Amino acid sequence: MITIYHNPRCRKSREGLAVVEASGKPFKVVKYLDNRLSKSELQQILATLSMGPMEIVRKQEAIWKSEFKGKEMSEEMILNALVEHPKLIERPIVMYNQKGVIGRPSENIADLLSD
Template sequence: MKIYHNPRCSKSRQGLAILEDSKLSFEIIKYLETPISKIELQEIIKLLGIAPIDLVRKNEAIWKENFKGKSLTDSEIITAMVENPKLIERPIVINNGKAIIGRPPEIIKSIL
């Protein structure tokens, strides 16, 4: 099991606490420090079963200033997230071939 975690995000910290309380073993990936590759991000999106745009944090300044209102392909959106990991919605938990965005954090319990 993995959690893609941003320690500065309260929802991500709440998600991490849920995993810690579960007593299950898991890996913490601090994706702002250890960037996600394009292939890895494509796999996460596939596991989530969503369009790449649905993983973007559209209120981030980077998005508003550089991408908002533009017609982008899925590949361009994924590249934007790889190059600007702050744009990736968080936390993401992957367990047994399933993935979920922990918003609200309690939803993480559904894949434990």
């Protein structure tokens, strides 16, 4: 089953959801702003993506710029910031068959689902 970590207020996330829906495959939507991801869930996502926490940070978000930009931060500190401020998580993230992608651009999702 496909899992999409989705923010309905984000145009790119809505585009990603449309790609998932068009695939015709079963999927579930996780609205991670409504139900925050736990640290262990986020660590699992990062492991599947083969990425570190900094690679999924939305660096243009106001909260990042005001509270974290330019500070010396360990991966653990970045992970904690992502858990505390889920708006900082890049979106959408799509998981399928033990693989995952950040759906920017949405072609990444189409490629993932074509496997």
